[in-house]
Amino acid sequence: MFRTIKLSTYITAQGRFVEQLTDGRISIRVGSKLFQGFPIS
Numbered sequence: 001m002f003r004t005i006k007l008s009t010y011i012t013a014q015g016r017f018v019e020q021l022t023d024g025r026i027s028i029r030v031g032s033k034l035f036q037g038f039p040i041s
Helices: none
Strands: 002-006 012-020 026-030 033-039
Touching: 002 026, 012 033
Parallel strands: none
Antiparallel strands: 002 012, 002 033, 012 026, 026 033
16 A cells, blocks of 8 residues: 655655554655655645
């Protein structure tokens, strides 16, 4: 499943969902890289 996260005020990233973190952030995979941020609904 694809999810979108907020990395900073003006930067978002979209990728495959990896895991839910305990602080409310999620991890996504974009190519071979992992990004963590708060999900955008």
